[in-house]
Amino acid sequence: MDNFHQEDSDICLHSNENLNEYWGSIAPPIVQTSLFAFENWDSFLKGITSERTNYVYTRGVNPTTEILEKKLAELEKGEKCKCFTSGMAAISSTIFSLVEANEHILFVNNVYGPTVSYVKTLGKFNVDYTQIFINDESEIEEYITDKTKMIYIESPSTMNFDVLDFSKISKIAKERNIITVIDNTWATPLVQKPIEHGIDLVVHSLTKYIAGHSDAVGGAVIGSYDMVDKIFEIGHQFGGGVISPFNSWLILRGLRTLPQRLYYQMNTVKMVIEYLKDNKKVLKINHPLAFEGKAKEIYEKQTNGYTSLFSVEVDFKNYEELTNFMNAFKVFKLGVSWGGYESLAISPNYNNEANHRGLEEARQSKNLVRIYLGLEDSTTLLDDLKRAFKVLEG
Numbered sequence: 001m002d003n004f005h006q007e008d009s010d011i012c013l014h015s016n017e018n019l020n021e022y023w024g025s026i027a028p029p030i031v032q033t034s035l036f037a038f039e040n041w042d043s044f045l046k047g048i049t050s051e052r053t054n055y056v057y058t059r060g061v062n063p064t065t066e067i068l069e070k071k072l073a074e075l076e077k078g079e080k081c082k083c084f085t086s087g088m089a090a091i092s093s094t095i096f097s098l099v100e101a102n103e104h105i106l107f108v109n110n111v112y113g114p115t116v117s118y119v120k121t122l123g124k125f126n127v128d129y130t131q132i133f134i135n136d137e138s139e140i141e142e143y144i145t146d147k148t149k150m151i152y153i154e155s156p157s158t159m160n161f162d163v164l165d166f167s168k169i170s171k172i173a174k175e176r177n178i179i180t181v182i183d184n185t186w187a188t189p190l191v192q193k194p195i196e197h198g199i200d201l202v203v204h205s206l207t208k209y210i211a212g213h214s215d216a217v218g219g220a221v222i223g224s225y226d227m228v229d230k231i232f233e234i235g236h237q238f239g240g241g242v243i244s245p246f247n248s249w250l251i252l253r254g255l256r257t258l259p260q261r262l263y264y265q266m267n268t269v270k271m272v273i274e275y276l277k278d279n280k281k282v283l284k285i286n287h288p289l290a291f292e293g294k295a296k297e298i299y300e301k302q303t304n305g306y307t308s309l310f311s312v313e314v315d316f317k318n319y320e321e322l323t324n325f326m327n328a329f330k331v332f333k334l335g336v337s338w339g340g341y342e343s344l345a346i347s348p349n350y351n352n353e354a355n356h357r358g359l360e361e362a363r364q365s366k367n368l369v370r371i372y373l374g375l376e377d378s379t380t381l382l383d384d385l386k387r388a389f390k391v392l393e394g
């Protein structure tokens with residue numbers, strides 16, 4: 001289960017890098033340009049017939065960004081990928097480009113909060129949505145209406161770590177001509193490839209594991225040529241969320257070491273989960289290594305490995321204990337996001353009424369702590385976690 005495909009490593013390192021096109025340079029050039037000039041009027045006229053395939057303007061295709069796009073499409077087993085300036089740009093462009101006025105979007109279980117908030121704003125175009133929490137995929141059918149255009153999922157979700165069966169969901173959707181979209185940021189294409197299980201489109205925040213160094217923001221959508229081309233036209237060319245060639249280059253550099261980073265982090269997470277399983281203050285661990293029953297079965301069927309972001313429910317007596325716990329960390333930083341080199345901890349509990357209502361809606365415990373294990377030495381991280389749990393003793 002822990003072995004990445006050999007071909008994925010080759011894609012991260014070498015594929016789509018045509019060194020002879022740029023003087024044998026091992027690192028691809030950052031083609032930091034807004035436009036591309038043509039030799040004569042005829043070639044100009046030919047070029048502009050297709051701004052989504054020819055180098056015309058960087059709001060279309062850019063050679064540096066294109067290398068990243070081709071690698072991501074290969075990794076996810078999709079026909080085409082388009083990169084965006086952020087994960088949210090990729091997500092909002094995907095939804096805006098494919099969903100029409102008066103149509104309906106179904107969110108299954110928790111997804112990234114701003115995605116739902118974005119869809120709320122589409123209410124002005126009479127785009128409706130429902131967010132459902134289910135125990136079995138067949139329950140989805142009850143909530144599908146004749147207006148449902150898209151089923152949007154995240155599995156595992158990145159606070160509760162709920163798991164959904166891709167092939168069951170895609171079967172239900174395909175029978176009704178509904179588009180399925182998954183946010184695959186947590187797993188990365190190395191750990192799971194939802195398109196192989198029938199999901200239509202995969203979206204990513206490249207900001208997390210793929211860039212991997214907490215220094216660049218980016219996003220991507222991958223899927224069939226036709227769907228991604230439509231998102232490219234409406235969401236990218238008209239929406240305009242263009243990633244800078246420099247950020248594409250940084251993300252390409254991060255992608256090269258993704259298999260090695262994840263491999264290292266898998267070992268760290270294994271060790272940490274073992275410690276947490278024996279810790280009496282831990283009420284629940286939300287990570288594939290602690291899955292049981294149906295979640296474990298589904299997960300193992302469609303996924304190959306795991307990553308190092310998870311959450312735990314801690315037996316805090318009160319909010320003060322939560323505060324003391326968070327303040328005890330010396331190595332873990334307190335901050336949003338994840339996937340970089342530095343370990344992070346947060347709690348979704350901000351201890352105010354609106355926040356607690358939100359937690360209830362999202363079915364999240366007030367005692368949840370989300371932990372991201374970065375690239376620090378595993379013993380250093382374990383010692384820091386022990387330091388935090390020590391404040392709960394006595």
Ligand SMILES: *Cc1c(COP(=O)(O)O)cnc(C)c1O
Nearest residue numbers: 086087088112158185205207218
């Ligand atoms: C961070 C994140 C996003 C949004 O990506 P940005 O690059 O921050 O816009 C979407 N989904 C998940 C699961 C994320 O963690």
